[in-house]
Amino acid sequence: MTETDPGAGSDLRGTDARDGDGADASAPPAGDDDALVEVRGLRKYYYEDDTLIDRLLRREPTSIQAVDGVDLDIERGETLGLVGESGCGKSTTGETLLRLRDATDGSVRFDGEDVLSMGSSELRRFRKRAQIVFQDPFSSLDPRMTVGDVIAEGLKIHDLPAADPDVAVEADVTVDGDADVEVTVDDDVDTAVESEGGVARVPVRVDATGAGATGSADGGTRADGGPTVSFGRYDDVLAAEVTPRDGGYDVHVSVGASKRTLRRERARTLLERVGLSAGQIDRYPHEFSGGQRQRVGIARALALDPEFIVLDEPVSALDVSVQAQILNLLDDLQSEYGLTYLFIAHDLSVVRHICDRVAVMYLGEVVETGTTEELFESPKHPYTEALLESVPRADTSEQGRRVETLSGDVPSPRDPPSGCRFRTRCPEVIPPAGVAVDQSTYRSVMDLRDRLRRGDFGTGVVWEAVGDPDREDTEAFKREVRAEFGLDGLTGANGDTVEDALEVLANGREREAAERLTERFESVCETEEPVLPDEPHPAACHLYDDERAAAGVDDDADPVTDPEFGGAGMAAGMETPDPEAAGGELPDGVSDPEHGVSDGDSSDADDADDHDASEDDRDGSEP
């Protein structure tokens, strides 16, 4: 797996990369020859309240962390899928790595060059090699330009076509009739003739049979009395000069058209390549349907012969049948031109179809990467699992399938949750060691704590609901809060803590209540940000901490003394390679890994067990 970067050290993507540009920029791109694009610690923040007046008033600008420390490797010739829900920062990532937006931090290397520090001339060259196809085919084409102009615009900006000194020019000469013909070709003919494998072959057909005849049907060039020279499909753009000599002719081939004509020719070729007809070159975008416009967008991206194309949701605005046509086209173009794609999408079935590897984003961070096969067959991160689960399959077995949905919406990137950003919706949050509680109740406690922490709990509202403006009936208050947050399932030490905290809360001391709850219920998921480990198929999730620790270098580490491990051990029922070994060290009540947090599939039975476990564990873990 080339994702692993042996020279870069195991923590690169976790910690070093977050320090930003420094470390990476100084070090040469290590090891990996295949990566065409290397993104490290890419961040893009937008700021609100950042005007001059705000600064004069000394207001703190609010940052919106659209992209927050993304690492990606895109290898030559592969398609990397970038998936996630709207607002997770996938499009911003795509645009920032092409420098269409200025990155806040991080580094992007394209073929070894640092994109983010390029000067204008370097950037211009980079733009030629890296292109983008936008999502919306209706707003991404200038309505006042013909599609021919749209496609040729890039060529015009780069003053193309220009002769490439690396491309050799050869003539494929066919001579009809009996004549000794010597053909010479101008070096810059490669501007008009498509090159293949570094050689531009000019098909030259010299018809010497009718020497002296008048004219030729196919519009070839005819020297007076000499042979007819034709260039097949290049007739319009090439010119020949025929010089008679002893026993034969010298033919000199040169470009016989202006750059403008050449660009137009190129646009025609591209239109045909993407499945439109060359005759449509003078039409305006509104004359095309959505699928056809998207083809024009693809032709525009191809015009400069790029190596790398960011495809930003290229098919999500299209109908299914047209979508399939475009996906097939993208597939063909990739194998034909050896393109590398970054395929940004929210439709997982499309990603599954077209991508070699996939990175899943959530709220500005990559939470899991892997080959398409790995990711779809055995997703690791609970978010990936939820995404896959949610997609409706077009199959009769889908009938009536009930999806366990994620609760709530994606949190605001203005104030992302602490620790793991997914924890507010995660169905597998890890309770601390020694706290046995079923997931839904744990979620309820967490919701209550979040509300208290954010300071929008509103004790007054509860008292109002209780109907006791004097705030005396604390029992009723507690009942009300329990009912609202669904905290009735708690027993044992957990129940005591909650009871305690509600008592404090009823007395109006919100912060203290929050502290009491936090003391017992704080999860590793909120205190520590999970990092994307350096391994094949990594997932940034604490559920895999123990697995990693078990496989890690430090075999002697006592799992229980490691605070991170303790929590994760709870969830180890499904994954721990050797539950006995770990279980022996765990405190009472969690010794049986099956009593851990349910892994989502075995919910009910486990929940029941959890209650028992928490009863058992009362003595051991009471503060």
Add this chain to the structure above:
Amino acid sequence: MSRDPTDAEPAGAPAGSPDDVLRVRNLTTRFFTEEGQVNAVEGVDFDVRDGEVFGIVGESGSGKSVTALSVIDLVESPGRITDGEVWYREPDLAAEFEDDVPAAVDGEFVDVRRLPEGVRRSLRGPSFSMIFQDPMSSLNPSVTVGEQIAEAVEVQRRASANPRRTRSRTQGYGLGRLLVDTLVPGRGYTSEASEARAVELLEQVGIPDPAERADEYPHQFSGGMLQRAMVAQALAGEPDVLIADEPTTALDVTIQAQILNLLRDLQAEQDTSVVMITHDLGVIARMCQRVGVMYAGQVVERGTLADVFDDPVHPYTEGLLGSIPDMDEPASRLEPIEGNVPSLLDSEMGERCYFADRCPKAMEDCLRPIPMYDAEGSDEHETRCVLAVEEYDEAAALPDGYFESEPDSASESGSADDPAAGEEVSTGD
């Protein structure tokens, strides 16, 4: 619009299952545009039964949304419903109009299209309700979400207070009342009771802190929350038939799953019949018991979910299914339908199977209008394709490029898609 009395048709509801709550027959809607007549809906038939979810699937421009609008009579100029019947089972209504409009009544069924305008309007809300595709643009941005739902509740409340006979309830709230309410503070269309009910509805559709959210404006809601609010609004009238037009297209998959679960729960709870309109075959598969596939304004295949998904007869249905990448068993290459959706302009439609120009199995027999044929599978499986009654015959196949040589479509097959088709493109991100 009043019906031409000379346009006499055999009275009586068409035959169908006794469970039917809605029988739509020969529904035809045309748009009279500057470019010509657009046949958006062309003789559509379908039935909706008690408590079922009926799916209509098709691409953009296939006429599925216009079908929905036609059923609840919301087609606006330049569009007009030119023909068809919408038989709705409602014994009370039938009894009421038995004498006045006998042609519109048959047993418990009423042909809604023959009822007076005011009555048709009064059915919207308590009988038919609709969830629109784009929640952002379907709610009024300058009115709080709670008030908009309360309005729907109020309509329903006044409806039950004033029996239907006294015409539409909105007519009880005329210009005079509006002026008074605008000038006198503290008077609005909605009452406290309806506002409280709006909060209840918001809670029912799973919006946290409903009392607070009710006072917020649509822009303060996320897309998923707004769609929930739309569902709440549609449910305010406790409709018999709920038409959901692409209810989840603008949403992310995880939110889509939430909304689909919600719709299914509410549907089971209230025993509402749902017409689910979508382009997403996955949503159809998850939600619907019976399905109709639309193409170019016609239902080209219909039947149970298994009929349509497992034994499709129409090459369009096959093509649609072949176009979707399979998540669980990815194929190396998709098999899309070539070409584009036709323009639906009357002058370009021709007397033939509308799919023939894109069909891989087009034959000479396809060059005539095709009726619905029974197909194998369940009793309900029908398709508008000659392949249901004859085998594909290579010898009779139309030569390649047959349609390209047709006048008007040379070298631009499908490129003249009308802009209207484009506007319906999903906004999903």
